[in-house]
Amino acid sequence: MTENINDVNEKVTPEEKEEKPRLMKENDVDTVSKKQTAMKVLVQIALYAFLVIMALIVLFPFYWMIMSSFKTIDEYDALVPTLWPQNFRWDAYKVAFEKVDFGKIFLNTCYVGIVSTILSLVITVLAAYAFARFNFKGKNALFAAMLATMMIPGELFTITNYITTVGWFGWDNTFIILIVPFLVSVFYIYLLRQNFMQIPNELYLAAKVDGTSDLKYLWKVMIPLSAPTLISITILKMMGSWNSYIWPSLVNSDKAYWLMTVALRTADFGEGAYVDYPAQMAAVVLVTIPLFLVFLFFRKYIIRGVSRSGIKG
């Protein structure tokens, strides 16, 4: 408020300033409130300007990726860049599709994603159920120990898991090696357990009286009631297999078992001065669009999972 009144004083004519101490006149109140609305509008304009500029910066890489993918190599390499392609050409997409072997790799990724999601859901549901509904010796200690493992960075496990799966099990160049080591997620068990515990115990006791078996109760009551969490887990897990790079590139050298990101990063678009950048950008578009589609349709579930985990992918 002090600021605003100073502002008003600056604008008043010097003659008026002379008469001191001056009393507030009716129209002064008017100017003050007018000033305030003007300030408010100015602040709003500034906020929008800032947000729109930031949004454009955030969007620019996507824009550039899409525009580049429709250019010819010559247009892409031009000394003066074009912000809009002269002609929209799909040629780069054909090249990208072949170089990445997109169809085959897409199937690979979906296969690994679907199998690991299903298995992971079964394991997670059973474990969360045990923690939420049963009393057994060592329950709290086990749960605490499991939560404690979440603090250890995954990089610490990778070396041994590599030795175990490749050296001892001989699983290199298979799909199993991409699935089994990552089936258990303590975080998902924790999420689902919280969800299960919110379901009133009376429901369980009533079902017991009716002679419903535990598994049937789980299937008919608990799972439908925690569907949102299960959907979140499914989506994050599928996105995980689409985005995983480090482990697949370590253990599977055979192209037949590659996943999307490995194929994208390894695809050969040329060397040195002869890189086919439009095709590379087209490949990036092909990898990015499905993620955006999933985001558009399952926004709520993704944000649910993300805001609680802070783990990407």
Next chain:
Amino acid sequence: MDNKKKNQWKAWLYLAPTVVLLLIFTVWPMINTLRMSVLEGYDSLKEIGGASFSFGFDNFKQIVEFYRFKDCMLTTILLTFITVPVSTLLALVIAVALNSIKFVKKTLQTIFFLPYVTNTIAIGMVFMAMFNRIPVGDTYSYGIINNIIQAFGGEPVNWINGGSSYWANIAVVSVYIIWNALPFKILVLLGGLQGVNKQYYDAAKVDGTSRFRTFWRITVPLLSPMIAYVVITGFIGGFKEYSSVLGIFGPSMGPGNHEMDTMVGLIYESVSEQQGQASAAALILFVIIFAVTMINMYVSKKKVHY
């Protein structure tokens, strides 16, 4: 009584897959990492072949003295200490701005979240393309970022190509990490802002507090638990940085040969051989992350208002 026993048995049956998988892929690795790090010159292939190794701390000495260790450490620390403060502050300002508008708020929110649902390696390749320069005849096609710099009268910079400077590389990777880190931070901070009681702001308004002061004296303290959360997760993520560099530079991890390599990169490069040293490096990284997290928690305990 009988029923109770049956229940015990059932619970463990349901937990069996989880426990078995955790033992193999989580508990054993924890033990084995410690074990490998203190076996001199450990190599799993040799061990499978029947070799044994003597106890000692040679692995730690060798990895620390490894000629690339210091550079990897420096790069990791630089990237973390540049990107965490910048992205947190930027996310905070964006979140506050988003919280004080109504029209097209949802659309803007969606746009700011988009980088989160991308593939780090794929979009890293887009950033590469934006900063890349391509030789054309005896000159260059400088790339869109340099074209923008030129449009404002600046000189084109060799950002990521052969002969580019370390700081130019750091700048590019930092920009990418910040771009990538914003969505999560904005999401958490905006969630926090929406839970803030409006009365505080009304009181500030009545007192005639300036917007800037309101921001520092009311918004920041009230948001401090969320700020602490994004800073702590930011530091942990920063010390594990790897994919962003890989996306931009590819497996060479730099314009030439590993100039931008990070600690995690160093660990992964020695996974298939020299696992003793890789384990030592992983443990060193773990201790650093643990220590930094503890410091963060200690500081936030003193500063955070719950």
